[in-house]
Amino acid sequence: MTETADPAGPGFDPAAVLKTLPNRPGVYRMLGEGGEVLYVGKARDLKKRVSSYFQKTDLSPRIRHMVARIRDIQITVTRSEAEALLLENNQIKALAPRYNILFRDDKSYPYLLLTGHAWPRLAYFRGTPDKRDRVFGPFPNAFAVRESIQILQKVFRLRTCEDTVFANRSRPCLLYQIKRCSGPCVGLISEADYARDVNNALLFLQGKDDELARELTAKMEAASQALRFEAAAFYRDQIQALTRVREKQFVESRSAQDADVIAVALKAPVVCVYLMMIRGGRSLGGRAFFPGAAEGIEAAEVVEAFVSQHYAGRPVPPLLVLDAAAAPEGLEDWLSDAAGRRVQVLTNPVGERRAWLAMAQSNAELALTAREGQRASQEKRLAALNEVLGEEGINRIECFDVSHTLGEATVVSCVVYDKGAMQPSEYRRFNITGITPGDDYAAMREALTRRYGKLAAGEGVLPDLLLIDGGKGQLNVTVEVMAELGLTGLPMVGVAKGEARKPGLEQLFRPGAEQAISLPADHPALHLIQQVRDEAHRFAITGHRAKRAKQRTSSSLEGIPGVGPKRRQSLLQRFGGLRGVVAAGVEELAQVEGISRELAERIYRELH
Known part of the structure; x- marks a missing residue:
């Protein structure tokens, strides 16, 4: 769109509005005809930021297009820029303004949870953890969490079963048989030895692989010298498993730092932001994001929008790595204020951090190419569907x-x-x-x-x-x-x-x-x-x-006539939990002490 003498449109006097704006941080809303919200933005200085829309001559076509439609400007003053950042994100999600870069990502990220029980349990987790528990992450997707749990099971043999199952086992489960669990539920490992394995798993999750390897090697040698060959073999197996895991790591790192790496790929009209997560110096993988409104934008605009929307209400790692060309002004200050601690933004990385950024950029370009191919394929499919049905304009x-x-x-x-x-x-x-x-x-x-x-x-x-x-x-x-x-x-x-x-x-x-x-x-x-x-x-x-499953669980053993607390406990202990009872046949149920053939048939009918 070409510029006109009246860039803000007829009937709107920007000069009169700009005079009333304070030199304070806050959020501004550009309104169009009928009060439609065109754009929501934040500013360290509202007066300077809003004035720039009407004073600059090098605005992008998208922003010029938006300014020409402004009919009013509303502001909300905040105490700090960090508070403005949160308010801006909330309003963008609620109002979905036409000219904002929108990242639809309301889903919470998964974590790996190590519970605070006497016999800690490994678990996949989303949400707010209990204060007793320790969480690691966030991870970019559920697959990365489950892969990490499998690694920890192989090396340290920690339990993953639910507490109800753990408390009612009478014999070890299949995971013990395939050496993925040490059998704490039936006392096959002492509390002290299990606590040792938990501590070793913590070292691994914190990125202290070298320290863990040295400790295991020292214990193996000490056990060998003391002629405790079974213990030495156990430590040897752990070292070998740890070595295999380290060999498979996506990015080898000499640090134990937590960082997020952000790369942008632009190919009009599609834009991709790729977020790669580094935790404990170990790459957990990444995730590609595609904004909803991306035409005519620059990399710095995309990163600013992504950071403000992505980290609102989410933990910010101590380090962000991104390309200098994509770094918006004041990003480090915004994040530090929002996190309540120092957050470093690295725009010219060297060494392994440069390798991280190169990998993220490569993934962003690949994701963008795949998206373009997918879009072309979907357009072809839609056109074919319209032709087959003899319709026009089928999109939804x-x-x-x-x-x-x-x-x-x-x-x-x-x-x-x-x-x-x-x-x-x-x-x-x-x-x-x-x-x-x-x-x-x-x-x-x-x-x-x-x-x-x-x-x-x-x-x-x-x-x-x-x-x-x-x-x-x-x-x-x-x-x-x-x-x-x-x-x-x-x-x-x-x-x-x-x-x-x-x-x-x-x-x-x-x-x-x-x-x-x-x-x-x-x-x-x-x-x-x-x-x-x-x-x-x-x-x-x-x-x-x-x-x-909910209906069947709600009508479980408690609602069956003749099954009181003692018989219920006997059934759960015998079969390792309600799932085992449901899977049992009438003959197996009748073998439990206190359960007659008639009662076994009644239990089976109720549960099925």
């Missing part, structure tokens, strides 16, 4: 699927495909009750009514295409419900599974059409339908299993 697809086990715990899922990708934040599940068990038509009717009932009154977003995982019967129910809601004219497709449920043989049914549409197995439109349908099926199955 919503798909429904029903899941239950012989009518038990019925769940209907609704997943959303929009903007060329699945949109998990818009998924919904509907727990269905009050219908005849196994009546899929009634379940679908209720879910559709609940989903689109409000939409008929003007609330929500109408999809461009409605997919139903089912044949003609399911589709006919859908047509009836949408007609009752007054939402006619919406394209609908029923997806019936092919012969032997084999992918590629699906049949597509349209309302009022006698013949089904059969597409070749390699057709792009069919691939898109399969992608959305499979995601609906996965989401429904996950919800159904969780609901079924």
Whole structure:
């Protein structure tokens, strides 16, 4: 857009507004026609920062476009820039302004947890830990946490079982047999020896591998000299396992420092930020982020937006490594204020830190290339789908699927495909009750009514295409419900599974059409339908299993007549917990002291 003599648009006098702004930190909001929030920003000095929009001549096209639409400016003064940073992030997430760079990342990061019990347990964890427990991370994804737990099991043999299972075991589990646990539940290791293994695991997690290796070597040699060859062999095995783990490390580091490495790759109109996490000098892997509004922006703008949104409410490591060209002014001060301690921002790294940054930049470029390829593929699939259905402008697809086990715990899922990708934040599940068990038509009717009932009154977003995982019967129910809601004219497709449920043989049914549409197995439109349908099926199955497990657990041993506290304890001890009792047959249950054949049959019926 070209600049005009009135860059802020007619009817708005920026000079009058700028006179009223204070030289204090805070958050500013640029408003457009009708009070629409165009942009939210933070500033150390509100007057200087807001004035720069109307005084600079080298603004990017995106910012010039935004300034031309400003009709009002609102501010909120804060006590510090760090407080402004948090407020800015909250308002960006709540208002989703059109001209802000938005990173959709509300999901919490996983941690590795070492509990504070007498016999500490290794666990995967999200949320706020107990003060007694020790957490390590955050990790970029769940896979990285579980991989670390497997490593610690192999080397130090710490327990991972739930407390209820641990307290009721009468014999060691399979993990003990395959040498992944030392069997503390049944006293196969002393408390002192287990505490030693826990301490060694802590050294490993803190990046003190060399210190741990020296300590284990010294103990092995001392045991060998004392002719305690079994103990020496145990230490030898630990050293060998530790060596194999260190050889597999993604990045070899000579420090035990925690750091985040941030790299940016830009290739209009797509932008990627890659975050690599270093904990205890060890790379935990990384994660790619793609902003929602990224056209016409520079690397420093992207990093500023990412940092302000990513670290709000999350711990900040003591070191951030990034390219000098992507470092916004004052970043180190912002982070230090927000963290309440010194945070170093390194923009010209050397040595191993340079290797970290090079690796992050390489991953950012690879992720960007993959994203571009995915976007082109999705555009091709959408175009093919529009052509097959004889429609125009199909972009948003919503798909429904029903899941239950012989009518038990019925769940209907609704997943959303929009903007060329699945949109998990818009998924919904509907727990269905009050219908005849196994009546899929009634379940679908209720879910559709609940989903689109409000939409008929003007609330929500109408999809461009409605997919139903089912044949003609399911589709006919859908047509009836949408007609009752007054939402006619919406394209609908029923997806019936092919012969032997084999992918590629699906049949597509349209309302009022006698013949089904059969597409070749390699057709792009069919691939898109399969992608959305499979995601609906996965989401429904996950919800159904969780609901079924909850229902069965809630009607556990406590609600069974004839099973009092003593018999309940005997059952749990014999089978190692409720899961073991559920898996046991009638004959096995009847072998427990105090459980008759008749009672065993009753227990089995109640649990199944």
